[in-house]
Amino acid sequence: MARKAAIIGGGVIGGGWAARFLLNGWDVAVFDPDPQAERKIGEVLANARAALPALSDVPMPAEGKLSFAGTITEAVEGAEYIQESVSERLELKHRVFAQIQQSAPETLIGSSTSGFKPSELQEHAANPGTIFVAHPFNPVYLLPLAEVVPSPKNAARDIERAKEILREIGMFPLHVRKEIDAHIADRFLEAVWREALWLVKDGVATTEEIDEAIRMGFGLRWGQMGLFETYRVAGGEAGMKHFMAQFGPCLQWPWTKLTDVPEFNDELVDLIAGQSDAQSGHHSIRELERIRDSNLIGFLRALKDRNWGAGKVLREHDARRAVAFHDAAPTGAPLVMAQMQVLPGWIDYNGHMTESRYLFAASETSDAFLRLIGAGMDYVAAGHSYYTAETHIMHLGECKLGDRLTGTLQVLGADEKRLHVFIRIQRGDEVVASLEQMLLHVDMKANKTCAAAPGVLAKLDPITQAHKALPRPEAAGRFVGQRRA
């Protein structure tokens, strides 16, 4: 039976939590008295369904069941984990916790609060030790960070259990060691926000210029190394001390004094809202969400390729879920090896997926297969590899932006040196392209074919045997221009 999470408070944050749990196979019950909650959560979930699977290189589990509960009691019944994402009003949160603990006094309750300390949340609670901060970042279904902040009233064992649940849904729980207003990340966001308001108010820069100053420069650095590691590199061979000797004195410069809070009046709000409209108003919020998600997928994919930062979290999440998949006995069906999504960069001037991307999709599929049989990157690093000698492609359908594709692989034949495969790129059940390939196993240093390692052949052979039972694809053995049967 699927595990159950209760989401108290819908909206963008609650919806993001719901999506993470659902897409990782948990059942989710949502409580939110807002009559719009179901629509709002549905929209977040639609975004998440289009985005999160694009980060996975192993098949996603079956999506959990989403339900909307009429009461908090109903929502939390049977839940293993509860996430609270109601408005940032302490007395409201206290009321919610009291209601939860009437029926589920022992269940872990993470709060999405960005400002309150766990000890504040725990005030007056029947069982304060189950309540802690689990502060996520929008979009919750893509960004891995969750700041986990306990107070001294939380047992270490409970916090470890909460962190484990967060890891299971693909997040990176950052254990914050001392409770403090705004935890860690929002302290930075707040410092930058205050500075940005001054710059706009004083006419130094518009909202657009500020965004460019961030995303054309240090924003790109921070997304992969953060602050200190970036500066460590900047310090060069002399290291961090050298960097600090250079940059430290800047703290005494006059601009560091400008830390008053600007008066937050209608004039400032109008100024900023007007500039933001001029900058981004030609995109709807839905469009901006899709653009943002697509960009984040690109960043996260790049980091995953490199096994670095947030990409490392994705790989670890895959590894958790891959065990069952890779250990499964080969069956008499083509192997589902890759899940992909047609990205904007894959589209040609016809508005369709550009033809080389079909071969790219097939490479993704065969690379995953080679990893499966133990001929992945480590094997290549040790000097051997399978090279493609020949490919025949049939273009059978047109893919468009956003299409979800599956790559399946059928072994047509194999010996010690040769691997003959048939790859189907599918949109649902429709095969949009089929690719027949002959791969040769090579000694990369000697640059000639040779027998694959025994361990690889031992994994390949049962699949080859199992696939002998499959019907031979009609397109196998075809030449270009041959009449169809």
Next chain:
Amino acid sequence: MARKAAIIGGGVIGGGWAARFLLNGWDVAVFDPDPQAERKIGEVLANARAALPALSDVPMPAEGKLSFAGTITEAVEGAEYIQESVSERLELKHRVFAQIQQSAPETLIGSSTSGFKPSELQEHAANPGTIFVAHPFNPVYLLPLAEVVPSPKNAARDIERAKEILREIGMFPLHVRKEIDAHIADRFLEAVWREALWLVKDGVATTEEIDEAIRMGFGLRWGQMGLFETYRVAGGEAGMKHFMAQFGPCLQWPWTKLTDVPEFNDELVDLIAGQSDAQSGHHSIRELERIRDSNLIGFLRALKDRNWGAGKVLREHDARRAVAFHDAAPTGAPLVMAQMQVLPGWIDYNGHMTESRYLFAASETSDAFLRLIGAGMDYVAAGHSYYTAETHIMHLGECKLGDRLTGTLQVLGADEKRLHVFIRIQRGDEVVASLEQMLLHVDMKANKTCAAAPGVLAKLDPITQAHKALPRPEAAGRFVGQRRA
């Protein structure tokens, strides 16, 4: 003759500027009295050569000539542009400008200063109007941002010329409209740095935890949208005003008061340097540089695929350098339709050109052919196109980074609706891959084949006739796995 830039002050920043100019075809003369300057610039240049071309989809120009000058006078002689990157000491910068202007009083001088205002730089100068701020971000050869800050003494025409030069070397000049200490980006960096020092000093978080808080969450958002656009999306349908109504009041919360400057003493330096060693000390600085560059390439490539943010700058830079490639005159020889270079982004984990790039190279070749016969983008926009139905690829050789490739096309047969071609991807005379393709002419709206326009057929026919005299390629009509003759 190549244009010349003078770089005054080597090191990481000066070296980065030198690399940008050199790799974009400019000659560069460096002046730096440091005996280590040549080695240091060489290291930055080696990093840049491995990284910058990975962002380009058009061949890079021939690299410019690098020289080291014994004097400032020698360095700036004949230079069209001068970039100053000496230490952040105002009197030193004043001395450098005075020396430059003795021999080159009219040449534009950009300063890499992160702190000084242009009016401060211009004090005592013989010709203040040529001096302005052009503040880059490390690594200068990858990050597009250059904050261009003039004072009222700079002529608008000169600043526009400077911005155009920066665009020519692939940068994004952000025109800062009011001079202010630390320009724009460094004000944010300073605010975050101050906050980070407090968090470490108070034991709330280590340097590693702070980096994770940034790169697992908002750092990823900022790299593609910056601050305001991110918040605009967070505000949802209700827009920026709604977001500000929610977030604005936070400014009154207690944590915003913590804006004093922490005492910058040895204890704090040791604490941070020690934590940074624990976090990143297992990587050398050279390794961290390569990791950083690889990550940034991944981010920038993702943004380029999506034509967004910094990726848009890359596309525009490509478009500037793309030389329309025309070759016509049907003769009794395959048509040379494309010239390409194997770029770092084309390389797979084997260290060879990844297989989908061979099909990409063939698409470049056939696209150029379609443009030649009048079936290019305008034709597609009007509703007709040639679609590839089928492809057979023979992989015959391995391409490596930097290889120059030629794509030739031979027409095997054609009628009103069908176009049967044979494409060779060559390195010099060696055919590294051959691709046989069947293309079908389609009415895109009706989504069915139809006869091509008379104008297209009139251009295609003489080529088809001329190519009938060519020997039929051995690989034409082959199926996958067929024994070679």
